[in-house]
Amino acid sequence: EKLFHHRDHSDIASSSQRWARPILEQTAAEQYLSKYGWTEQINWTKIQHQKVENIEDDYRAPKDLLQLIREASSDSKPRQPQAVPTRSVVYIEALKQFQKANGIPVTGELDTATKGAMNKPRCGVPDKVLSEGTLMYNGTSDIANQTSDFHRTTADNNGGTNVTVSSNSR
């Protein structure tokens, strides 16, 4: 059977009723950066082997997407007399690293471009992962700096040409 846990089968109900919470304010951005290893590398292997009961369930009950956006937008509006949350150095540094890796202006601010990058569909694996005590890359690959040393020659002297033009579809 399709596995479910809720009496009313709501956990396998229509997908249109469940939406991820958009990242529009600092708190959400901090959580994002923490979740994907930008503030501190994630031990992904350890998470894999943790018991399910020990994991905080942050899955949200079905909500309308517009309702979620309204809630997030209202959170971002300055509330009187509450103070604006302070930004830690760690958060700002992580934000800058994220901006640099994503090719957007490094402002250290949760600006529109940064929100756009954070709200893109993405893989759930953290970007900075600690594996077996060794950091696996830091968001950029050293391999990207390698240059290929393969040999290219032309084959026109015989009057023949290689007919295999590059194709992007298999």
Next chain:
Amino acid sequence: KKRFLQLLFTPRGQVSANPDLVNKLPKMAFFKPKLTWRLMGEGYSNQLSIEDQKHVLRMAFRMWSEVIPLEFEENIQSPASMVDIKLGFGTGRHMGCTRTFDGNGHEFAHAWQLGDIHFDDDDHFTTPSNGNGISLLKVAVHELGHVLGLPHIYRHGSVMQPSYIPEDSMSELDWLDRKAIQQLYGVCESPFDTVFDWIHREKNQYGEAVIQFITYFFRNELYWLYENRNNRTRYGDPISISVGWQGIPSGSIDAFVHIWTWTLDVIYFFKGTQFWRYDNENDQTYTEDAEGDKYPKLISEGFPGVQGPIDTAFYHNRDQNIYFFKGSNVVIFNVNTNQINGHPKRIIDVFPPVVQNDHPIENLNVVYYSYHYQSIFFFKNNFFWKVVNDWDKKKNPLLPLNGLMPKRKISDQWFDICDVHYSMLD
């Protein structure tokens, strides 16, 4: 038997993958040549048919298999604990996973290194034929990259970018992605049966006759079209020989010869004691050609003085001879006189080594003239020797005529010619 299997299981040192990386991070990669996978029954997507899901996942596995010496086979029978990679779709809290999905948007999947893959069924996955939504193929290729040991890579064009890029929903593994995974698993190395450039004439848009060549590699029952300009095989290869070449034996071809003179344009395939003539126009072998010759035919009948089976052969348009190689000898057959020139000669005498003791000696796999490199190559096992050509002689007049340059690895010049599991062939 594939030599790389011995290399992979060697505890230290002689591994075809990057030894520094493998020794420092021994658990980064699978150390088996074949992995099993299964789409879990309780993890089927609600959005696509089971057949579509499996078809896309199979393609994703195949794409990695095409660039590393690793095969993947779907396993639907063994206990789940014996399956290497389990895949499934879920929402929210799913399949006993410690990481909860977040609904439509944001995270669409996650994977565990050397482990399983979960897709968020709240996200709208589509098959390659349907452009709307998130390409399941692209996501699966990405997540498989994690399972195999790759992290996120912030490089334009990489399949391991963390965010989903819809513009190139059918992205292939580019050069750098291939090198990244090959640092963990090494490159594909296995002897070939035959390699040749297929010459044919076509008319261009102006009606002018144009001569074109296509490079093919044959091994066992499979063949690849090799794109010299792109330093890789055609996307989607290998293909079964029986699918692409009608009428020739379905595997283990010994040689290909294309005799091309002012008066002759004939293509032959050799296997065992027989040979077949190929009809280029109709893309299949002749059973009987215009001259009344029936095929297959005994090599000794078609080429008096030559006894099959042979190791390999090639046609040299410079002297209009076919060179038949067998054991440590070569027999030279003239296509104009239709008879052999003298007695069998030692390969090492006709094609001497440039560097002492660096010579294949005998039992060649392939002798191949490349129009791309304008050179003749001798293949044996995983190595090749280039025959000295005019350009080499101009650079260094001391080189012996028809000498064999020092050996090099085939995989250093022709890249990523990898087998895939037979279950992934059409």
